[in-house]
Amino acid sequence: ALMITDECINCDVCEPECPNQAISMGAEFYVIDPKRCTECVGHFDEPQCVQVCPVSCIPIHPEHIETREQLMMKYERLQGRA
Template sequence: MALMITDECINCDVCEPECPNNAISPGEEIYVIDHNLCTECVGHYDEPQCQQVCPVDCIPLDPEHVESHDKLMEKYHIITAA
């Protein structure tokens, strides 16, 4: 599964630099996560780094983008090969 940022986001700017895949960017009102780039940090870290630093706990799993660990690892290899 990719992650998503909910409307509880306070735009604190701490998540964006933590993403190793550059999947997080400023949206119109709050930060957004590109599900095509989000691997939940699989391949980089044991846990999603954005969730670790988020002070308001507004980065849950995105139920609309369900992916297995193997699929996330495959995506990681594609992203890092580019």
């Protein structure tokens, strides 16, 4: 899963781009729910939030390093297929 750092400027552009509704406004800036972020696996070739973020503040979450297989399983689960 990816995460949003405190460099986020709350520009709102990433939230509607997420195919998994993983992004929401947090206490101070936008946050990603690691349970819903598949790094866009299953939907797109590239993480859509990273593509649109103007300040490049969306790295991989160091506590949620996942393989492509694990991300695909999460995608299937979110789709209700597994």
